[in-house]
Amino acid sequence: MPARLLSLSQHHRTVNHHETVLDCLAARGYDTVLCGRMHFEGSDQRHGFTKRIAGDITNPECGGIQRVVSEMGDYYMTTGEMGAPMVIGGGMAPPLGYDYYVVQNALAYLRESHERLQCMVVGTYAPHFSYYNYKKAPAAALRSRIAEEYTRQFLSRKS
DSSP states (O other), rough: OOOOOOHHHHHSSSOOOOOOHHHHHHHHTTTEEEEOOOOOOOOOOOTTEEEEEEOOSSTTTTTTHHHHHHGGGTTTTTTSTTTTTOEESSSHHHHHHHHHHHHHHHHHHHHHHSSSEEEEEEEOSSSSSSHHHHHSTTTTHHHHHHHHHHHHHHHHHHH
């Protein structure tokens, strides 16, 4: 293995000027669609995708932390270790609300008719820290209300 295999060490940024598989597909007539989150760094938030149909809730590289705060509102801290205890446990949580938003966007897009061939990558947040489940727990009612409100806010900004 090369000593500087960037995809494994994550200590060095990748070079963004290389052609990707998605660039090759697009050159052959495909629409390459990203729906949801992806671990992109820097100003290039496409890396060969010709369309992005659902935004990313965790990447401050594209628009800065102000964008993340404005999109997630009071819940922007709930996806990390500092804010996760507010919502961790059973029931719905903001990351699950985000995943619902991503899947609904993907399904809606796939229901449309398309003239070009499609290559879609769907990037959800779960399973990911903080871990949640759908089973009810003592504080699940509060978490469900937070997740439902967050999902409504997120969807209303994207329409």
